[in-house]
Amino acid sequence: MPKVKIGFAVTALPPYYDTxxxxxxxxxxxxxxxxxxxxxxEAESLVTSWQEAKATxxxxxxxxxxxxxxxxxxxxxxxxxxxxxxxxxVPLMIWAIPEPxxxxxxxxxGSLLAAVMNGSAIRRMxxxxxxxxxxxxxxxxxxxxTRIIKVTQTIKNLKVMRIGxxxxxxxxxxxxxxxxxxxxxxxxPEIVHIDLSEVLGEFDKVSHEETVVADVKKRFRIDGPTxxxxxxxxxxxxxxxxxxxREKLTCTAIKCWxxxxxxxxMGACFTLSRLNDEGIMSACEADIYGAVTMxxxxxxxxxxxxxxxxxxxxxxxxxxxxxxxxxxxxxxxEAPSSVTIRRFSIPGFGRGVTTEFPIKPGRVTIAxxxxxxxxxxxxxxxxxxxxxEMVVRGNPSEVKLDSNVREVLGKIVTEGFEHHYAVVHADxxxxxxxxxxxxxxxxxxx
Numbered sequence: 001m002p003k004v005k006i007g008f009a010v011t012a013l014p015p016y017y018d019t020x021x022x023x024x025x026x027x028x029x030x031x032x033x034x035x036x037x038x039x040x041x042e043a044e045s046l047v048t049s050w051q052e053a054k055a056t057x058x059x060x061x062x063x064x065x066x067x068x069x070x071x072x073x074x075x076x077x078x079x080x081x082x083x084x085x086x087x088x089x090v091p092l093m094i095w096a097i098p099e100p101x102x103x104x105x106x107x108x109x110g111s112l113l114a115a116v117m118n119g120s121a122i123r124r125m126x127x128x129x130x131x132x133x134x135x136x137x138x139x140x141x142x143x144x145x146t147r148i149i150k151v152t153q154t155i156k157n158l159k160v161m162r163i164g165x166x167x168x169x170x171x172x173x174x175x176x177x178x179x180x181x182x183x184x185x186x187x188x189p190e191i192v193h194i195d196l197s198e199v200l201g202e203f204d205k206v207s208h209e210e211t212v213v214a215d216v217k218k219r220f221r222i223d224g225p226t227x228x229x230x231x232x233x234x235x236x237x238x239x240x241x242x243x244x245x246r247e248k249l250t251c252t253a254i255k256c257w258x259x260x261x262x263x264x265x266m267g268a269c270f271t272l273s274r275l276n277d278e279g280i281m282s283a284c285e286a287d288i289y290g291a292v293t294m295x296x297x298x299x300x301x302x303x304x305x306x307x308x309x310x311x312x313x314x315x316x317x318x319x320x321x322x323x324x325x326x327x328x329x330x331x332x333x334e335a336p337s338s339v340t341i342r343r344f345s346i347p348g349f350g351r352g353v354t355t356e357f358p359i360k361p362g363r364v365t366i367a368x369x370x371x372x373x374x375x376x377x378x379x380x381x382x383x384x385x386x387x388x389e390m391v392v393r394g395n396p397s398e399v400k401l402d403s404n405v406r407e408v409l410g411k412i413v414t415e416g417f418e419h420h421y422a423v424v425h426a427d428x429x430x431x432x433x434x435x436x437x438x439x440x441x442x443x444x445x446x
Contacts, residue, residue: 001157001299004149006033007065009043009056011080011114012073019110020048022073025097028136029071036151041065042201046073053083055276059087064351066152069093069145075110078121085122091152091438092129093145094119097136151434159188161295162248163282164260166197166240167255169286175418176287178239179371186376187439189292192247202239209234219336221347224343225353232397236260237271244280251281253291256327260352267352269327276304276329283307284327293369293378295421295433301426304329306359308397309419311410318405319386319398322366326354328395332425345393358388359397364426366399366431370417373446377442379417380432381408385425397423402446408446415444 010026012019023046033040041063043056060068064364068090070081083163091343096115100108107113112133120131128147132260169176180191183203216222225233235291242251256268268284275282281294284307294305304326333339334357344352361384368379383401390396401408411417429445436443 001153003016004038004067004153004276005041005063005065006038006069006149007008007041007060008033008068008071009047009084010071010073010252011053011076012046012048013076014046014048014074017074017110018108019073021100022046022071022097022111025136026071027074029069029095032142032145033069033137034280036149047080047084048082050079050436053080054087057084057087057181058260060084062405065090066089066156066353067093067148068404069095071095071097072118073097075107075114076118078118081118082121082125084217085127086125092122092127092146093132094122094129095132096279098134119306123343142432147431151431151438153426154296154435155188155438156297157250158292158296161250161286162192163189163291164192164194164244164247164249164252165286165288166194166252167200167240167259167286170255170257174203175420176285176290178288180290184281185289185294187292189295194243194247197245198254199236200264202242203235206235206238207254209238209364212237216341220330220339220341220351220355221337222341223343229328229343229353230341232266233270236266236268237274237413238303240271241275244275251283251291251295253283253286254282255286256349256442257446259380266355268415269325269344269352269354270309270341272327273329273355276348277331278307278374281305281306284324285420285426287420289369289371289418290422293367296424297323297365297428299427299436300431303424303426304331305422306332306395307397308421308423311392313405313409314359314398315341317398319400320366320383320405321391322359322397322399322421323394324396326353328357330355332359334360342393354394356390356394358390359385361385361387362427363427364399365428366392366421366423366424368417368421372416375442376439377415377420377444378432378436379412379415379444379446380429381428382427399423403446411444419442425443432435
């Protein structure tokens with residue numbers, strides 16, 4: 001994925017203010033930015049005149065920067081910052097640094113004064129910005145900048161995302177419908193339509209499936225699937241993996257039933273589990289909004305995400321019981337020894353191979369992108385995944401919520417959110433809220 005480009009400039013007003021302090025702080029900020037996985041484009045020099053401001057804006061525009069970070073190095077008039085910002089329509093961060101020790105003489109820096117004054121002009125121009133105040137090594141500021149960069153990177157990723165939609169929604173699953181053009185226009189992903197027949201057409205061409213089967217047998221316990229089951233499952237995975245590589249897909253959403261089940265006596269659970277383990281976010285039941293949510297969480301955290309249903313609540317423990325039938329990536333097991341490879345768990349659903357285990361404990365964020373009429377919204381919820389026993393076949397996880405479980409359930413039901421959710425082992429509620437604000441998605445936070 002392309003890296004975020006940050007345009008960095010320092011405004012100053014010599015000779016009235018000493019620019020050495022500004023330059024020292026700017027250099028420290030640059031060191032931090034360069035330690036992140038971003039591309040930094042610095043202004044040619046301190047921006048001290050409207051001509052230099054125009055030249056800086058022109059440079060940043062030609063380089064297609066994704067973010068602007070302006071350090072108010074000293075007090076400046078409004079014309080410098082506004083000259084840069086009005087030319088470039090990207091998210092803006094304005095940074096003010098504290099004054100050096102005051103010793104009774106003239107104001108040595110005036111950075112905060114400039115940020116307040118310049119920021120007022122920016123807002124009156126109808127533009128929004130993030131305000132940063134503190135020294136370059138301020139941990140809270142560095143966290144804030146990192147969050148903004150992650151959100152920007154995610155938006156950038158979404159615009160080049162290619163989702164392989166294999167088949168269409170299963171019968172009766174209205175929750176998995178979506179508006180392809182609106183998704184492309186508002187959020188960015190391109191949908192690549194792939195018929196199930198195309199995947200199955202690759203099936204007989206597959207070679208080296210025995211390598212996949214041997215790897216699975218070496219790492220996990222097998223309970224139920226025959227050699228034929230394992231071979232067919234490995235071939236299905238390799239068939240789709242070939243299409244992912246050929247079409248340069250970022251993630252997938254697969255119609256896992258009824259055709260695979262009824263006509264081919266297979267399922268996609270193992271395939272989805274393995275793709276997710278490899279960092280290719282993949283949702284079952286051809287749920288495109290579910291796949292997009294998974295990809296958002298993966299981009300924000302760099303962690304493996306799982307796809308799940310809500311099946312029960314416990315008001316005394318204030319918990320959700322999350323579950324799906326056996327497609328969770330095995331990296332989310334506490335240990336390989338807890339993973340069992342089994343036949344499909346739902347009666348009458350064929351012999352598809354599943355990866356079954358309770359999901360590991362830890363801090364989690366639950367999310368779901370949803371559309372209602374002509375607008376998007378996102379369900380966002382935080383909690384702590386508890387150590388869970390195999391209370392049901394598949395992939396159970398009991399999550400203790402931060403908010404009242406009955407009220408959260410009420411919000412889900414009354415707001416009409418779908419039954420599928422994406423969950424990641426990280427606390428990214430703030431990042432998701434900011435992402436929603438940037439993409440004009442209503443954040444429904446519980």
